[in-house]
Amino acid sequence: MFIGLDLGTSSLKAILINDAHEVLAEHAVPLSVQRPGTGWSEQDPQSWCDAAVQALGALAAAHDCSGVAGIGLSGHMHGATLIGADDAPLRPCMLWNDTRSHVQAAAMDARPQFREITGNIVFPGFTAPKVEWVRENERSVFDRIAKVLLPKDYLRLFLTGEHVSEMSDAAGTAWLNTGTRDWSDELLAACHLGRAQMPALVEGSEVSGRLRADLAAELGLPRAVVAGGAGDNAAAAIGAGVVRDGTAFLSLGTSGVLFAANDGYRPDPETAVHTFCHAVPDTWHQMGVILAATDALEWLARLTGQPAADLTRDLGNVQAPGRTLFLPYLGGERTPHNDAAIRGQFLHLDHATDARAAARAVLQGVSYAFADCNLALGATGTRIESALALGGGARSDHWLSMLASTLGFPLEVPQAGDFGAALGAARLGQMAATGAGAEIAAKPPIARSMAPDPALSDAMADGHARYRAAYAVIRDLD
Template sequence: MYIGLDLGTSSLKALLVDDAERVLAEHTVGFDVSRPAAGWVEQDPAAWVSAAQDALRALRADNDLRELRAIGLSGHMHGATLLDESGAVLRPCMLWNDTRAAAEAAEMDSDPRFREITGNIVFPGFTAPKVEWVRRHEPEIFARTAHILLPKDYLRYALTGALYSEMSDAAGTAWLDTGRRDWSDDLLAACGLSRENMPKLVEGSAPTAGLRDKLAVELDLPDVWVAGGAGDNAAAAIGAGVVRDGEAFLSLGTSGVLFAANDGYRPDPATAVHTFCHAVPGTWHQMGVILAAADALEWLSRLTGRSAAELTSGLGPLRAPSRVLFLPYLGGERTPHNDAAIRGQFLNLDHATDATEAARAVLEGVAFAFADSRDALAATGTRINRALALGGGSRSGYWLDLLSSVLGFPLDVPEAGEFGAALGAARLGRMAATGEGAEIATQPAIAHSHDPDPALADACAEGLARYRAAYAAIRGL
């Protein structure tokens, strides 16, 4: 048996599977996010530990875990968890969507070493600018900082007492030499840090440490390895079997991700594409990232007082994009703009615009944002011919038809089952325990596919052109 722990922004999911990847049990525990000021998004790491212990107890209560071999970890990326010399948390963790460090990120990004070594723009959400913000605005906290951990790696520390990270998550800090798969001493020094402040790096499929003895006794668990694990998107790719060059997925979650696996390292920071290490050795991946995908529809739901299902139920058959435009930049945008200041817009509203038309425009705006990511990936040499459709938004057939027609390639919907980040974490645990490799990361069976409508190709291209012109027009207003 293997357990995957997936630390999300608002909940932790624990998944128990066997060697045949049959799901034996799962349990989810929720927790809160704090937004103490505009652009600030924080979380108490103690909530992650409590949730993990509750989830493990729940699995243990209903299952005989004597055959448990390993635990794998997945988690949201870029968070800055600061510990003192004794391992105590010094302040709430700043999460991936915390943008307070925009000025620090711009300053780092102006230093050519960061793009050259990391292969990426220094985005405001990355870990390094957040820690630099602490150095400038909370110097007493920075002076006491002995260790810096990413969220899932703090969870590992709480479970094992060991300070480890792995390549896929570390690549989102702006301190990793992504091509060499190692910390960059130069970049750490530029931030007043050294390797002494950072966890030891392993591959995501490698073992790190066992559970703390006291915790294993309290939870009544056997002595098992905890695997290196992965950042959430890399873990989702392992769960979906997107590990070989050219394989891809499109995730319609709170944020949106267009993810492609690569068998080589081919960065192009100017595109605002994320080029990160994958969670298995000798592989990398690239992502176009949209900060508000399904979250844009949820925003409209809150605004109108109608559920997302109600808003989209009257859309009818797919048709050409309307004149109403929506730019889904509710909290800034990453790919391709790297623009933390831009905000969402509705354009071309008139008296006939109702909630259904607004919903149609939101779905179209997110589809156009994915087209921006498609073209940014293509500029690096990564061309996607088809992709798996994942995430809560993929339950909308209308949205997938629209996305396929805008993007110009088929989207494959897996059969019902578990193939997300929790399964990816469990698979990495199995690799760590058995020595198996990426060959066990198989793709799920496909239930059906959504193909582009050639009759809408010209209209979708025209809508995309208007969308891009709108961004150019409002930028800086």
């Protein structure tokens, strides 16, 4: 048996699977985000550890876990978890959607070696500019940094006592040579850091340590090996069987991701497409990333005082878009704009615009943002023929139908789509424990598929063109 832990922004999910990848038990623990300033987004790392103990304890209570051989970790990427010599956090973790370091990111990105070595734009959400913001604004904290860990790797430290990261998550720091899969001493020095402040690196399918003896005894678990694991999107890809070149998935979570696996390293920073290492050796992936997907719908729910489920429950069949437009840039945008300052917009509102019409415009706006990502991926030479649909938003057939007609390719929903990253983490735990390779990352059973509606494709393309024109106007105003 194998356990997967997925440290998400809003919850930590744990699943227990057997050798056939059947889910035997599962448990989720909610997490909260603090936003003490404009563009800020933070979490207390201790809350991750507390949630892991609660989730692992729940699995052990629900099922005999004495046969667990491996544990895999997944987590939200880019977070700056700064720890001192005693391994205690020096401040709250700055999360992936924290954009306060946009000035520092722009300064780094203006230095050619960052794009040349990492294969990526330095986005404000990445780890390196966050740490530079700390150096410039919280110098007493910076001077005490013993290690910089990504969120799931701080959880690993709690579980194993080891300072270790892996390639897929490390690629989102702006300190990794993504082609050679190693820390770049040149980029670390440019940020007033050294290799000693970085965790050791393993592949996601390799062993990074073992569960601490005291924690194993407390939870009633064996001292299972803990795999390197993966960043959330790479883990979801392992869970969904997206490893072979050309396979893809679309994630409708808090943020949105259009992910394609690659068998070679093909960076193209000018597109604002992320090019990262995958969770298994000699494999990479590309991602178009939007910062607000289901988060945009949750924002509308808070604004209207109606739950998101109520806003979208009776939308009926997908309709041709009306004049109302929504640009989902609530906290800036990554692909393809690389714009931390842009903010969301509602356009062409009138007296007839009610909550339902606004919800439909939000779903359309996020769909258009995904279409922008698809265009950016296409500019790198990546062509997507179909994609699995993952994340909480994938429960909406209405939204998936709209997305398929906007993107022009079918979307398939796995039966275990809600636990894609946790399943991928568990599979990586299996690889580490047994020495199995990526062949066990098979495509899961498909529950349903949404194909493009030819009658809507032209209308959605027209709506996307209006959306892109609206962005150009808003960008110039900002």
